[in-house]
Amino acid sequence: MKQHDMTSQTKEPQYQFLLEKQEYPAQFGLMSGQVWQDDPRRLVFLLSRYKFVSKMLSGADRVLEVGCADAFGTRIVKQEVKHITVTDFDPVFIEDAKTRHDPRWPVDYKVHDMLEGPVEGGFDAAYCCDVIEHIMPSDEKVFVDNLAKSLKPTGTLIVGSPSLESQTYASPPSKAGHVNCKTAKDLKALMQLYFHQVFIFSMNDEVVHTGFYPMAHYLFALCCHRK
Numbered sequence: 712m713k714q715h716d717m718t719s720q721t722k723e724p725q726y727q728f729l730l731e732k733q734e735y736p737a738q739f740g741l742m743s744g745q746v747w748q749d750d751p752r753r754l755v756f757l758l759s760r761y762k763f764v765s766k767m768l769s770g771a772d773r774v775l776e777v778g779c780a781d782a783f784g785t786r787i788v789k790q791e792v793k794h795i796t797v798t799d800f801d802p803v804f805i806e807d808a809k810t811r812h813d814p815r816w817p818v819d820y821k822v823h824d825m826l827e828g829p830v831e832g833g834f835d836a837a838y839c840c841d842v843i844e845h846i847m848p849s850d851e852k853v854f855v856d857n858l859a860k861s862l863k864p865t866g867t868l869i870v871g872s873p874s875l876e877s878q879t880y881a882s883p884p885s886k887a888g889h890v891n892c893k894t895a896k897d898l899k900a901l902m903q904l905y906f907h908q909v910f911i912f913s914m915n916d917e918v919v920h921t922g923f924y925p926m927a928h929y930l931f932a933l934c935c936h937r938k
Contacts, residue, residue, distance in 0.1 A: 740781025741807045759917035760840045760929070761787040764869050767933060768792055768836045775834040775861055777825055778842030782808035786816050788838070796832070800824040826853055829860035837861055838869040844889045851891060851901060859905040859937040868934040870902065871914075877928040895924035898932050906934035 721727050739747055746754050761784035768774055769791040776785060779797035781804055789795050796819040799805050805822050812818065823830055826846075837858055846854045858868055873881065875892040893901070895911045902909040913920050913927035924930070 738811050740783045740811060741804065742781045743783035755917050758784055758787060760784070760871050760914070763914075763919050763931065764788055764838045764840065764871070765791040767869060768838065768867065771836045771867070773832065773834045775830055775837040777837060777839040777858065779808065780804045782818065784840075785818060789816055789818065792836075795819070796821060796830070796834075798823040798825075798830060825857045826850055829857040832861070833863045834861055834866060835863060836867040836869075838871070840871040841873070843870055844872045844892045846891055848891050852904070855901060855905050862937055865936055868906065870898070870932045870934070872898065872930055874924070874927050874930050876925050893930070895927065895930050898930055902932045902934045905938055907936040907938060909934050
């Protein structure tokens with residue numbers, strides 16, 4: 712990264728601190744960097760999903776992220792919660808996330824496959840964005856059951872996923888990994904097996920709403936009080 716000449720001055724003095732703020736330079740991760748290079752607009756959609764999660768879980772004490780990939784969006788959730796643990800079944804992504812760790816934004820990192828069991832600790836809330844569509848239908852109940860068992864009895868779970876209807880417009884790389892996209896009805900039915908209350912939200916681009924589900928590109932299931 713190019714270092715600025717610290718003797719230079721910005722035209723407006725309130726921006727001078729930007730030249731001094733070099734100790735923790737911002738960096739993209741493996742996945743977020745690729746998105747920024749190939750389809751920067753998509754990064755807005757990704758971060759908007761994390762913004763929704765952050766507001767829904769605002770004030771939570773101990774929060775678990777499942778399938779964090781490079782954890783680029785995690786900091787948005789950390790703004791609203793006290794403690795956060797990120798997990799991914801792929802050590803490559805966890806190691807990549809660790810290389811960009813900033814002590815001002817403390818996060819715990821863990822390699823974990825949710826199909827092998829819950830994460831111990833009894834979390835107040837958990838979330839996964841763009842994960843369940845990668846889980847084979849034959850494994851989905853094990854996945855959601857272990858998500859639920861990672862929570863306290865009164866815990867909250869948020870699951871975000873592209874809708875089944877959106878796959879007509881998905882890119883070939885996305886379709887290759889999306890083996891389990893669902894309609895809103897089917898996503899809710901799955902989550903109701905493990906939670907007493909399930910609320911479905913639609914999302915198009917960066918806008919979350921309660922519109923017509925078949926026209927939604929993305930779905931959120933907000934799940935409360937595990938069974």
